[in-house]
Amino acid sequence: MTLPPGDFWDYLRRATPARIALGRVGDGLPTRRVLEFELAHARARDAVKAKLDHETLMAELAEWRPILVRSEAHDRITFLQRPDLGRRLALDSSEKLAPGTYDATIVIADGLSAGAVQAQVGLLCKMLLAAQNFVFAPPVVALQARVALGDEIAARQGAALAVVLIGERPGLSSRDSVGAYITFDPKPGETKDAERNCVSNIGGHGLSLDEASRRILAIMALARTLRRTGTSLKEDEAVNQYLQSNMKKTIPFSRI
Amino acid sequence: MSYGCNAGGTHYVFADLRTLLARASPDRAGDRLAGLAAESGEERVAARMALADLPLARFLEDPLVPYETDEVTRLILDTHDRQAFAPIAAMTAGEFRDFLLSDEATGETLARIAPGIAPEMAAGVSKLMRNQDLIAVAKKISVVTRFRTTIGLPGRLCVRIQPNHPADDLAGIGASIIDGLMYGCGDACIGINPASDSAKQALALLERIEELRLRFEIPVQSCVLAHVTTTMQVMERGGPVDLVFQSIAGSEVANRAFGVNLALLDEAHSGVQALRRAPPGANLMYFETGQGAALSAQAHHGVDQQTVEARAYAVARRYAPLLVNTVVGFIGPEYLYDGKEIIRAGLEDHFCGKLMGLPMGADVCYTNHAEADQDDMDNLLTLLCIAGCNYIMGVPGADDIMLGYQSTSYHDALYARAVLGLRPAPEFEAWLKAFGIMDANSRVRPSPSGAARLLAAAPR
Numbered sequence: 001m002t003l004p005p006g007d008f009w010d011y012l013r014r015a016t017p018a019r020i021a022l023g024r025v026g027d028g029l030p031t032r033r034v035l036e037f038e039l040a041h042a043r044a045r046d047a048v049k050a051k052l053d054h055e056t057l058m059a060e061l062a063e064w065r066p067i068l069v070r071s072e073a074h075d076r077i078t079f080l081q082r083p084d085l086g087r088r089l090a091l092d093s094s095e096k097l098a099p100g101t102y103d104a105t106i107v108i109a110d111g112l113s114a115g116a117v118q119a120q121v122g123l124l125c126k127m128l129l130a131a132q133n134f135v136f137a138p139p140v141v142a143l144q145a146r147v148a149l150g151d152e153i154a155a156r157q158g159a160a161l162a163v164v165l166i167g168e169r170p171g172l173s174s175r176d177s178v179g180a181y182i183t184f185d186p187k188p189g190e191t192k193d194a195e196r197n198c199v200s201n202i203g204g205h206g207l208s209l210d211e212a213s214r215r216i217l218a219i220m221a222l223a224r225t226l227r228r229t230g231t232s233l234k235e236d237e238a239v240n241q242y243l244q245s246n247m248k249k250t251i252p253f254s255r256i
Numbered sequence: 257m258s259y260g261c262n263a264g265g266t267h268y269v270f271a272d273l274r275t276l277l278a279r280a281s282p283d284r285a286g287d288r289l290a291g292l293a294a295e296s297g298e299e300r301v302a303a304r305m306a307l308a309d310l311p312l313a314r315f316l317e318d319p320l321v322p323y324e325t326d327e328v329t330r331l332i333l334d335t336h337d338r339q340a341f342a343p344i345a346a347m348t349a350g351e352f353r354d355f356l357l358s359d360e361a362t363g364e365t366l367a368r369i370a371p372g373i374a375p376e377m378a379a380g381v382s383k384l385m386r387n388q389d390l391i392a393v394a395k396k397i398s399v400v401t402r403f404r405t406t407i408g409l410p411g412r413l414c415v416r417i418q419p420n421h422p423a424d425d426l427a428g429i430g431a432s433i434i435d436g437l438m439y440g441c442g443d444a445c446i447g448i449n450p451a452s453d454s455a456k457q458a459l460a461l462l463e464r465i466e467e468l469r470l471r472f473e474i475p476v477q478s479c480v481l482a483h484v485t486t487t488m489q490v491m492e493r494g495g496p497v498d499l500v501f502q503s504i505a506g507s508e509v510a511n512r513a514f515g516v517n518l519a520l521l522d523e524a525h526s527g528v529q530a531l532r533r534a535p536p537g538a539n540l541m542y543f544e545t546g547q548g549a550a551l552s553a554q555a556h557h558g559v560d561q562q563t564v565e566a567r568a569y570a571v572a573r574r575y576a577p578l579l580v581n582t583v584v585g586f587i588g589p590e591y592l593y594d595g596k597e598i599i600r601a602g603l604e605d606h607f608c609g610k611l612m613g614l615p616m617g618a619d620v621c622y623t624n625h626a627e628a629d630q631d632d633m634d635n636l637l638t639l640l641c642i643a644g645c646n647y648i649m650g651v652p653g654a655d656d657i658m659l660g661y662q663s664t665s666y667h668d669a670l671y672a673r674a675v676l677g678l679r680p681a682p683e684f685e686a687w688l689k690a691f692g693i694m695d696a697n698s699r700v701r702p703s704p705s706g707a708a709r710l711l712a713a714a715p716r
Binding site: 007008009011012013015016017018019020021022024026027028029033037038040041044045047048080081082083084112169170171172173174 | 285288289419420421422425427428429430431432434435438588589590593623624625629630652653654655657660661662665667670671673674699700702704707711714716
């Protein structure tokens with residue numbers, strides 16, 4: 001398909017990723033521009049609707065004996081309209097979580113982009129589980145899950161930190177982003193968003209998995225020292241301390 | 257007190273006024289989420305029947321959110337204009353709808369009674385109106401505001417250039433602004449949502465636009481949509497602030513979640529007035545609202561999301577703003593599930609705002625997890641422009657690369673103006689012609705020779 005002549009100021013496109021100088025047919029968009037937009041939107045919509053292939057993900061993490069759970073939102077339509085249900089564990093799922101004493105639990109949640117989770121979270125999860133200075137609960141794969149579902153999971157497993165890796169709301173130009181939400185001493189139904197730390201925009205055009213795992217572990221380490229997460233824990237400070245003390249051996253705090 | 261109605265042999269009782277309004281509201285996700293929506297279609301119509309018989313004056317006697325604990329309720333009741341209300345004081349909500357559609361209710365009449373219309377009255381009557389009623393009544397009302405351009409005149413459609421960039425890059429934002437001007441947009445304002453909320457950043461962005469405006473004598477006003485306290489810092493530093501922006505909502509607690517209260521908005525309004533950058537009598541504030549904001553802050557007090565949205569317009573009205581727009585699809589499917597719900601909400605918000613005397617525009621938009629697409633936006637855009645919407649957003653290619661949602665584009669603005677015979681603000685239209693962007697037939701067809709002057713701002 002050929003593109004009609006663009007706008008004579010199309011050299012400005014070098015200055016921004018925004019969709020400028022698209023050209024015009026009458027007052028409308030040229031066909032190719034319409035289809036480019038439709039493709040981007042279709043991919044973003046598909047990412048929202050996609051189902052997490054949990055079997056593949058569980059197989060990838062088999063050596064850590066992962067546990068599969070579901071929220072009370074039984075399908076995608078319910079999940080999108082009822083955030084409250086996506087924050088609660090289904091009855092038959094809560095029984096699967098055996099109580100213990102752990103530093104942290106990693107929850108892999110499909111969130112708003114199962115595709116993003118499928119593409120990169122298995123690897124990210126393994127990078128985190130490899131950290132020697134934390135005692136991890138068996139990782140949990142959670143379907144139709146919101147961030148706060150991690151609070152109930154951590155509470156049931158007896159983990160001091162919930163680390164939720166979740167698919168972010170897809171944009172037209174970035175569909176593969178994952179967010180990591182770290183919460184100290186989460187309390188189901190009570191913990192506020194301001195009491196979490198977030199590393200967002202992981203993967204795709206954003207943070208590399210290496211960089212993301214470094215930041216997440218840094219926040220986890222500082223949270224253990226401060227015994228809190230949230231707006232008063234600054235990520236920059238966490239990363240600095242982490243870099244300084246990375247070589248020191250740390251005693252897992254659940255043992256203290 | 258409770259309200260009742262017989263419908264189809266079943267007697268329905270609604271415990272209080274809030275419940276009655278919520279059950280009468282057209283079905284939408286946010287009210288379902290809050291557990292406020294009618295449980296059946298029959299219950300919804302029964303609530304509308306009871307609402308139609310409700311005297312308008314009851315809304316003044318029975319506040320939805322307690323007067324003692326909510327400053328928005330106090331604002332609504334303490335500033336209610338009894339004289340303006342007098343002509344409709346004896347009407348029920350149903351009679352009020354009939355009056356609004358009647359020949360008697362001319363634009364002039366409606367403008368006179370606007371200060372007497374409390375937000376709950378506007379929301380209540382809207383629940384008895386079909387989409388065409390919302391359009392027909394809004395169309396009669398012109399709310400005209402002024403700064404360097406005149407916004408809201410009949411037969412005109414203004415556009416905000418929204419040139420956002422994920423890193424607030426000056427060259428990138430500048431390129432999107434030039435593109436917007438070349439497409440005949442910018443007469444509502446040039447308004448940037450900053451990626452980071454800092455006074456330093458806002459100042460740099462405002463100075464860049466100011467330089468462009470003065471160099472090419474463009475009749476536009478600029479705004480960085482930072483938090484009001486950030487804009488106050490920019491004003492203290494002597495920055496070129498045309499408009500003070502703030503997101504607002506319909507209850508004191510919801511406004512607290514936005515980090516504002518009436519005292520703070522009063523202070524900001526006085527601050528921007530003192531700058532004297534505008535001609536006397538100009539409008540200096542810019543507000544954004546949107547259904548669902550109060551519920552998402554757990555600050556809705558059991559009031560349905562459309563009614564609590566209308567209460568935000570009482571906050572806006574206090575400051576005689578230049579621009580007010582609902583950001584109607586931004587909040588996501590938990591509040592407005594699909595195109596049908598977004599379209600209905602957009603028409604309601606525009607109607608309620610206009611009825612209360614506000615210069616309503618709309619951010620016609622959706623997110624990727626909503627059940628909506630460009631066709632739904634085309635529908636709402638067209639309907640709102642028929643209804644006389646003051647302005648819309650202009651986002652390059654409809655794709656906001658910073659906020660990650662889809663709004664209306666520069667091309668959409670050209671479409672709406674062309675099919676409905678609408679023109680830009682008069683001052684801006686003259687400038688577009690002088691700069692060779694608009695041709696003699698008032699079509700936006702920039703000529704390379706004429707527009708070369710403007711392109712000199714962003715050399716190759």
